[in-house]
Amino acid sequence: MTARADPPALSVSGVTKRFGGFVALDCVSLEVSEGSITGLIGPNGAGKSTLFAIIAGFLPPDGGTIRLRGEDVTGEPPWRLHARGLARTFQIPRLFSRMTVLENLMVAAPNQSGERLPAPWLARRQIRREEEALRARALGVLERLNLARHAEAPASALSGGQKKLVELGRALMSGASVILLDEPAAGVNRTLLREIAEIIAALNREEGITFLVIEHDLDLVADLCTRVWCLAEGRVIAAGSIGEVRNDPQVAEAYLGMTFDVH
Amino acid sequence: MLAFVNFYLIPGLVLGAIYALSAIGLSLIYGVMRFAHFAHGDLMALGAYVALAASTGLGISVWASIPFAAAATIPAALVADALFYARLRRSLPAVLLISSFGVALMLRALIYLFFGPTPLTFPRPIVPPLVFEGVRIQARHIWIILGAALCAFILHLLLSRTRAGRAMRAMSDDPDLARISGVATAAVIRLTWVIAAVLVAVAGVFLGLDTQLQPVMGFNVLLASFAAAILGGIGRPWGAAFGGVILGLAEECSTYPLRDGAPLLEPTYKSAVAFVVLIATLLLRPQGLFRGMI
Known part of the structure; x- marks a missing residue:
């Protein structure tokens, strides 16, 4: 070495x-x-x-x-x-078998302001922007994994390999x-x-x-x-x-x- | 037919709305923390009494006192969690259940201490019911039904559209996986308490408005709330809301005079309906109507 x-x-x-x-x-x-x-x-x-x-x-x-x-x-x-x-x-x-494939990916992203306590009721616009960016990123990852067509399917519906x-x-x-x-x-x-x-x-x-x-x-x-x-x-x-x-x-x-x- | 709507359907919906608000909280708590929260009923009573104190003390309307009720139940739930439940997080669900029973007794003792055992009522004028084509409904009952529906709608947006809601659902789906995926579990637990406490405060005020305030008022509806949560599939907030409405209707309709003036079930036995529904659910469909977590 x-x-x-x-x-x-x-x-x-x-x-x-x-x-x-x-x-x-x-x-x-x-x-x-x-x-x-x-x-x-x-x-x-x-x-x-x-x-x-x-x-x-x-x-x-x-x-x-x-x-x-x-x-x-x-x-x-x-x-x-x-x-x-x-x-x-x-x-x-x-x-997370009861969540969709897309949600499974979105929940794995590092913490953002929407997860903190008071935020959902304040700063709505910022949260929406973050949500959209996060969604786009998750869709991009699914695209890359060739799973984009299953984005809205429940995770439990996928095959083992998927x-x-x-x-x-x-x-x-x-x-x-x-x-x-x-x-x-x-x-x-x-x-x-x-x-x-x-x-x-x-x-x-x-x-x-x-x-x-x-x-x-x-x-x-x-x-x-x-x-x-x-x-x-x-x-x-x-x-x-x-x-x-x-x-x-x-x-x-x-x-x-x-x-x-x-x- | 009109009599059925006036005396059974509308009261059933009102009671159902109150059960639903309480059962949603129980279901959320069960989903995220995996235990049956027995202090929920007394938290409800606390909210009602604080609203009473606020509305009489400040001379504001009962509806405007709801934020005060929530301002009492939120810290009560968070403090109970920090002092008791948090230390027992890794122990058996039964241990948490017992500890929540202890919290229930503490809350009830506080209510007895400050307000005494005599039933009290919210200051409200006696108003004639509104009449639509023979359907008679009290204005406050309309507000209770609409208020509960609004709460459920806001909760739906929160759970389905926000990151916090997604984190809550992830935790109720698989807590260990959520933890290792970097979900801020402590924050999700706090959020769960806040939501459940707000809903139960609203439920308490509604229950007090519908009937009267007694220290055991919340405990009296706790069983029905659990039955509603289990009927809807525990851990499923929507199922709990649905179960609550079904149970409220079932209780009120159980006294309907089907047999020439004789009620189907003597009103005294009305509260047994919740037990019957609970037992029937556990025997026939233990996972609940919407496939809960048991």
């Missing part, structure tokens, strides 16, 4: 998490460099989702530190991390610059999967958003990610380009019985 002045977008060092006697994460250290799409792979139960939960502030680690652009954010609650520009999506998408896109949209609305994606491809049909992959790549290329992606679909990882970390039984067992990681004997062993086709 070349020495750089800028700290990585995200760095995890020595993170440990135990659930009772079970060690879910054992001194895990990894880095996500600024502007990269980094992959996190590993067999089921490796601790990937636990690590995500710890990075995003949902679980406190038993040891170790999380740094966001060099700043120690270990143990900060999710909403504070959200305000710092770190957003996550869930393995099983979580949306829900994943709405989650990504919510992250974009919040102005996140580092986004953790938990299995964006799981249960998504091939066509939509291509679309999701292109959207992620475009957001990274055009807006400079950094992604850390948990994914089992190694072809997708190969397409998207410049660097991959492999976790197994709570430890980092390999890191490097997808080609290097795929050929690593330890990785092959961890995915016992699975064979990789290196394209």
